[in-house]
Amino acid sequence: MTIVTDNRLSVAQDAGPASSEAGLDARASDFFALLKPRVMSLVVFTGLAGIVLAPGDIHPIIGFAALLCIAVGAGASGALNMWYDADIDARMSRTQSRPIPMGRLTPDDALAFGLVLSVASVLSMGLLVNVLSAALLAFTIFFYVVVYTMYLKRRTPQNIVIGGLSGALPPVIGWAAVTGTVTIESLALCALIFFWTPPHFWALSLVKAKDYGAVGVPMMPNVAGPESTRRQILAYAVLLAPLGVAPALLGFAGMTYGIAAAALGLVFVALAVRLHRVRTDRAAMQLFGFSILYLFLLFALLLVERLAGLA
CATH class of the missing domain: 1.20.120 (Four Helix Bundle (Hemerythrin (Met), subunit A))
Structure with missing residues (x-):
């Protein structure tokens, strides 16, 4: 018995660094999956359109910071959505392979991750860009997580219609990052x-x-x-x-x-x-x-x- 245990310990010690690195890589990929990268890519793309189409100039670094905040805010929304919807994600074929249903991350992991990213994205937008774009970003996160995910999604077939506002706001946020205003053009987008x-x-x-x-x-x-x-x-x-x-x-x-x-x-x-x-x-x-x-x-x-x- 002791020999078997020692052998296992020896193998574990020999494979330790590689196993640890593989575990860290897997964990990082799971946290990345919480961000809903495919959804985030669309949000970033439409947010970029708002920045580029808006009249006026913005320093490239500030513009990049605004776009990064939009991306992080979208990712935070995705993580909080997965935290709240973990129960139904585990029962749907389309979502069963997500990190929480698969047991690779806990709901508490997703909650903490989403809250930290939410606060960081909004504060960074306010400090680096302007208050209006930060307020719009905060409203977008709140609307997606609280209004859509926690309330509308499980109560009404109009969940997608009303909840769609959160996904429609990134070009408005991008436009506001440049101009400090919300205009008819940004609302058209x-x-x-x-x-x-x-x-x-x-x-x-x-x-x-x-x-x-x-x-x-x-x-x-x-x-x-x-x-x-x-x-x-x-x-x-x-x-x-x-x-x-x-x-x-x-x-x-x-x-x-x-x-x-x-x-x-x-x-x-x-x-x-x-x-x-x-x-x-x-x-x-x-x-x-x-x-x-x-x-x-x-x-x-x-x-x-x-x-x-x-x-």
Whole structure:
């Protein structure tokens, strides 16, 4: 018995540094996963658009600090969302592999991590950029964590509609970081993301309806039914198409953007019409996939036009 124990200790000692490094790497990757990096990338991209499109100048270092604060604030929101939703994440196929359900991190780890990042991002934004952008960032975190995650998500099928405001605010925060104001132009960018969110998520929820139903989250297909959800997706697509063109109509985007946005909006509507008629998971996932491309292309075009001096 002693020999076996000694051998194990010997092996552990020999492998100690490598095992420790592997453990640290794994733990770091788990904390990174708490930030919801894919969601964060969209937030950073739209926040950057707000900074670049805003009139006036901002020092590159201050602009980078603002963008970093937006990213950290988004990551903090993701960590706090995973902390609160750990119970349902463990029961949904889409979220079962997250760090808390897998036992790699505890809910307390996520809570502490999220709170520290929240405070750090807001204070840094206030000290390094301006008070308005910090207040907007604080409101965004609060809205996503408290209003959406803790209240709306498990109570109403309008959770995505109302809760979508938190994901729509990053360009407003970026704009405020430069100008210290909130203007009609920044609100137009906010409205674009706000009206994009329901058809984007409802298309996915049509496919994942059983998962949401199993954990009691009242997503639209489970409450109103798939047919009603498809009609509402189409309605939002029709509203979204002109909002995509709004930056050109308001004068802070050029003709190239306007034409491209109109064409992309028509494709979005066509896919929503197809989903309404075909009623298949494939049609839903095609719309879901295109919705991601749609938003990326619109904001990419806005950035390219401005950086190339075309708008």
